[in-house]
Amino acid sequence: MQFPSVSEAPHAGTPRRAAPVIDLKGVTLTLKSRAGSVDILRGIDLAVPEGQSVALVGPSGSGKSSLLMVMTGLEAATSGRVVVAGEDFTTLGEDALAAIRGRSIGIVFQSFHLIPTMTAIENVALPLEFLNRADAFERAEAVLSEVGLSGRFHHVPGQLSGGEQQRVALARALVAEPKILFADEPTGNLDGETGRQIMDLIFSLHRRFGTTLVLVTHDTALAKRCERVVAMHDGRIAASIHETASA
Numbered sequence: 001m002q003f004p005s006v007s008e009a010p011h012a013g014t015p016r017r018a019a020p021v022i023d024l025k026g027v028t029l030t031l032k033s034r035a036g037s038v039d040i041l042r043g044i045d046l047a048v049p050e051g052q053s054v055a056l057v058g059p060s061g062s063g064k065s066s067l068l069m070v071m072t073g074l075e076a077a078t079s080g081r082v083v084v085a086g087e088d089f090t091t092l093g094e095d096a097l098a099a100i101r102g103r104s105i106g107i108v109f110q111s112f113h114l115i116p117t118m119t120a121i122e123n124v125a126l127p128l129e130f131l132n133r134a135d136a137f138e139r140a141e142a143v144l145s146e147v148g149l150s151g152r153f154h155h156v157p158g159q160l161s162g163g164e165q166q167r168v169a170l171a172r173a174l175v176a177e178p179k180i181l182f183a184d185e186p187t188g189n190l191d192g193e194t195g196r197q198i199m200d201l202i203f204s205l206h207r208r209f210g211t212t213l214v215l216v217t218h219d220t221a222l223a224k225r226c227e228r229v230v231a232m233h234d235g236r237i238a239a240s241i242h243e244t245a246s247a
C-alpha cells in the first residue's frame with residue numbers, strides 16, 4: 001500500500017467545505033500556580049475551515065502553545081466550547097480524546113518527542129498499532145520514504161540528526177492521515193536550511209492531502225506562507241489576517 005495518493009486525498013481538487021474543522025467559542029483557560037490562578041486564554045473565538053493553513057503568532061507568553069494544547073485535547077478548556085474534527089471536546093473524557101487524537105489529529109513539537117528506544121519505523125508505526133492496523137509497518141515504511149528517510153528505517157532517534165528526527169516525527173504525525181496537523185515551532189531546534197526543508201515538506205503534504213495545518217511560529221516569513229495569520233496577545237486573538245499564501 002502506498003502513502004495516500006492524490007486521488008485518495010479527501011479534498012484534493014474539490015472545493016473546501018464551509019463547516020469548520022476547528023470551532024472554538026469563548027474558550028478560556030485558567031491554570032493554578034503557586035502564585036495563584038493565571039488566566040492564560042481569555043475568550044478565544046476561532047473557526048478554521050477544513051484544509052486551511054493557519055499560523056498562530058504573538059509574543060512569548062501570549063498563549064499560542066496553550067491554545068494548541070486545548071485544540072489537541074491535551075489541555076481541557078476551563079470554559080467555552082471546543083469542537084475539533086466534529087467532536088465536542090468539552091463533553092469527552094481522556095480515553096475518548098486520545099482516540100480522536102489517534103484518528104484525526106497529528107502533532108509535531110519543537111523537541112520531536114520520539115520514543116528513544118524505538119527505531120524510526122517503530123515510532124511511526126505506533127499510532128497505527130494503537131488503531132490495530134495490520135498494515136502498520138507497511139504504511140510506516142511508505143510514509144518514512146515519503147519524508148525522505150528510506151535509508152533510516154532501523155535507526156533509533158539517537159542515531160539520527162535533528163532534521164531526520166523531525167522527519168520521523170512528521171511521518172508519525174501523518175501516518176494515520178489526520179484531518180488536522182498541529183505543529184508547535186517545528187523548526188525551533190533545527191538550523192535554518194534544515195528548518196526550511198522541514199517546512200517545505202509540511203506545506204507540500206498539507207497541499208497534497210488537504211490536511212488542515214495549524215502552525216505556531218515566531219517566524220514572520222514562515223507565518224506568511226500560511227493562508228491565514230492569527231495574532232495572539234495576552235490570551236486573546238488580537239488580529240486574524242488572511243494572507244495570499246506563498247507556500
Ligand SMILES: Nc1ncnc2c1ncn2[C@@H]1O[C@H](COP(=O)(O)OP(=O)(O)OP(=O)(O)O)[C@@H](O)[C@H]1O
Binds near residue numbers: 033067
Ligand atoms: N502549567 C502552567 N501553570 C501556570 N501558568 C502557565 C502554565 N503553562 C503556561 N503558563 C503561562 O501561560 C502563559 C502562556 O504560555 P504559552 O506557552 O501558551 O505561551 P506562548 O505564546 O506559546 O509562548 P512562547 O512563544 O514563549 O512559547 C505564559 O504566561 C505561561 O507562563
